[in-house]
Amino acid sequence: MVLEVLSILFQVMLPLSIPVVVGAILVRFKGLETKNILTLVLYFLMPGMVFETLMTAEVSFSDVYKTLSFCILNVFLLWLVAKLLGKALKLPSPERAGLTLVSTLTNSVNYGIPLVLLAFGQLGLDKASVYVIIQLFIVNTVGVYFAARSNFSVKNAVKSVFSLPTIYAALLACTLRFFHVGLPAGIEKGAAMIAAAYSPVVLAILGAQMAGVKNSELNQEARSTFWWGLFMRLIAAPLIACLGLSILQIKGVLFSVLFILSSMPVAVNAVILSEKFDASPKFVSKCILWTTLASFIVLPVLIMLVK
Numbered sequence: 001m002v003l004e005v006l007s008i009l010f011q012v013m014l015p016l017s018i019p020v021v022v023g024a025i026l027v028r029f030k031g032l033e034t035k036n037i038l039t040l041v042l043y044f045l046m047p048g049m050v051f052e053t054l055m056t057a058e059v060s061f062s063d064v065y066k067t068l069s070f071c072i073l074n075v076f077l078l079w080l081v082a083k084l085l086g087k088a089l090k091l092p093s094p095e096r097a098g099l100t101l102v103s104t105l106t107n108s109v110n111y112g113i114p115l116v117l118l119a120f121g122q123l124g125l126d127k128a129s130v131y132v133i134i135q136l137f138i139v140n141t142v143g144v145y146f147a148a149r150s151n152f153s154v155k156n157a158v159k160s161v162f163s164l165p166t167i168y169a170a171l172l173a174c175t176l177r178f179f180h181v182g183l184p185a186g187i188e189k190g191a192a193m194i195a196a197a198y199s200p201v202v203l204a205i206l207g208a209q210m211a212g213v214k215n216s217e218l219n220q221e222a223r224s225t226f227w228w229g230l231f232m233r234l235i236a237a238p239l240i241a242c243l244g245l246s247i248l249q250i251k252g253v254l255f256s257v258l259f260i261l262s263s264m265p266v267a268v269n270a271v272i273l274s275e276k277f278d279a280s281p282k283f284v285s286k287c288i289l290w291t292t293l294a295s296f297i298v299l300p301v302l303i304m305l306v307k
Contacts, residue, residue, distance in 0.1 A: 001304070008300035012118045016111075017296070019200045023207025034208045041202055046109075047169035048194030050129060054173035055183070055191070057126035066250050067130045070258055073244045075142060078103045081236060085228060095225050098280030100146045101273060102287045103232040106264040108135050110206045111292075114199040115264075116257055119303050127257040133170050139269055140164075147273040206292075209268045213289045225280075229266075229287040234298055238263040256306040263302055265291035 026032035082103040086096035106112070109132055116124045176183075183191070241262035245255050266288045274284040 004304045005300045008119070008303050009296075012115065012303065013296050013300055015118060016114055016203060019203035020207035020210070023204035023209075024211040025207075026204070027208045027211040032208055034205050037201065037205055041198075041205065043165055045194060045198045045201060047165045048191055049113075049198040050132065050166050051169040051173045052191040052195035053125060053129040054170055055177065055188075057129055058123065059126050059130060063127060063254055064130050066248060066254060067127075067258065068134060069248055070244055070250060071131065071134045071138065073248065074241055074262055075104055075138060077240045077244060078232070078237065079146070081240065082232060085232070089225070089228065091225060094278055094280045095283060097147055097277070098274055098283045099225060099229055099232065101143065101270040101279060101284055102229040102266050102291075103237070104146060105139060105143050105267040105270045105273075106135075106233075106237075106262065107206070107267045107292070108132065108261040108264050110202040110268070111295075112261045112264045114203055115299065116260060117199065119260065119307070120253060120257060123253055124257050127254050128261060131258060131261050133167070136164065136166060139267065143269070143273055147277040147279045206268070210289065210292055213268075213271065213285050225283055226286055229283065230290060230294070233266055233287065233291045234294055238302060259306050260299065260302060263299065265295045 023032070027034075079100060082100045083096070086099055091099065108128075113125065113128060113132065116128045120127075182188075238259070241259050244262075245259060250258065266284070268288060271281055271284045271288055273279065274281040
């Protein structure tokens with residue numbers, strides 16, 4: 001078992017860590033600003049990656065249906081456990097919202113996609129592409145609702161989803177595949193180049209963002225909540241994902257991919273929402289930092305269990 005975990009560390013986690021470390025170094029010593037790079041990712045690299053993957057993916061309608069069903073069930077179960085835990089601990093409203101964000105929003109795009117590609121190959125990436133599209137909706141709708149129920153607007157949430165070109169890239173790819181329309185070789189090669197550039201760039205951004213996340217000091221009550229946040233993301237989330245996958249009778253590569261993506265550390269987007277809606281941002285920031293660091297040990301073990 002130890003040898004298998006070490007093998008995954010060297011074959012999967014070590015390659016991932018290189019651009020992450022480079023991103024952190026560039027922030028520390030060169031003052032790298034990620035704002036413009038994020039624009040490049042959101043409006044160019046991510047749509048290109050999703051389009052290319054969906055055009056070539058070996059994904060059936062059954063995969064889409066099962067992935068959608070799992071995402072809905074998994075978010076509901078995580079929300080329910082976080083809600084019950086928040087009530088049991090008698091947490092104030094901001095910390096309940098923060099705990100819910102930590103429990104439900106995972107870094108499945110910036111970190112999860114490159115990880116799945118290295119761990120499960122192109123077939124794993126094909127399965128993960130559907131999950132990514134669904135997660136875009138979840139973060140921009142359900143995530144906003146969890147962060148600020150009183151300020152939640154369904155209209156604005158849906159508008160924010162459709163302001164991103166990734167959705168249109170996915171719709172275009174699905175339409176072309178439905179009508180069995182292929183791309184000219186030159187355009188296909190260009191799309192493949194964009195897709196190949198996605199992983200190293202987003203991992204470097206992840207490193208830059210991690211370097212900018214503050215390991216804030218928390219008050220005594222928030223410290224207790226912090227440990228429960230780690231418990232929810234590192235222990236409860238994989239168990240709940242396994243339960244949801246078993247209920248839906250999902251097996252094979254799709255099981256492995258959905259299980260790993262659901263067990264990823266807290267999404268960096270969670271702190272953006274927590275700061276915007278005052279959902280205990282210090283607590284969320286600390287959870288992002290430590291769940292990401294812990295993931296370099298936890299995820300190889302989980303990958304070994306499902307491979």
